[in-house]
Amino acid sequence: MVRITPFGYEDVQYWRLSVYRLGKNVQTVYAYWLDGILIDTGQRHNGGNILHALEGKPLDRILLTHHHEDHSGNVGYLMKKRQVPAYIHRLGYEKLKKGLNLSPLALMLSGEVKKVELEILEETPFYSKNLQIFPVYSPGHAEDHYCYHIPEKGYLFSGDLYVADKIKYFADFEDLGLQIKSLEKLVQLDFDTLFCAHNPKVKQGKERLTAKLNNFKHFYGAVERLYHKGYTTAEIMKELQIVESSFYKYITFGNFCAENMVKSVVKDLKINPRG
């Protein structure tokens, strides 16, 4: 079962797109529309819902924050149905051109993402009908991640870079050191409303993003101190009392777990030793 729930804030209309399995909400993602622009497209399972929600709305272009299946799921479908171009970072363009090779779990949660050719978006500002939009390259969650900043409205569309103040688990492709660098870049920007793709914060958005940055820095520092004392990943987890989710670890074959956060810092310290 799938479900769409509409919301609105100032000039932005947005939708929560949920997927249910065995009566449980197993995945939720948001898609945002303003001034003829759609930011992210939801999971493929919600294709009919997002198409229907956009009925009667002008749609000049689609922007993706990154290639992941819960964001790119309907991009090809909407491009065809609405005859609009869609844009993504060069690295995401390459991935979607080949199509995503998804795990059975991802197929269950989001649905398939067939190959589709988008337009490559550079990190240069452009205009929608009335607004200037600044893509901000912000890797760390994904190598092709863009946030979209609209200074005159105080909006930041932050894709998957926020999600929560405190993150407990990491996917194996995530890079904590890079996320810190991206968050440091983003908190310099002028915005108050954080349109996160999983957890919108329409008030005091910058405080939320700053809280996440501070939590990441604290975590990085704690792991770094123990790493320099010669602790192994397992010893670091024990010392910092990091509780593993055996459920997530098991169902994702280790692709999503607490251990990945520690490993990501250790990997970063090996590549960029800071003495």
Ligand SMILES: [Fe+2]
């Ligand atoms: Fe993502």
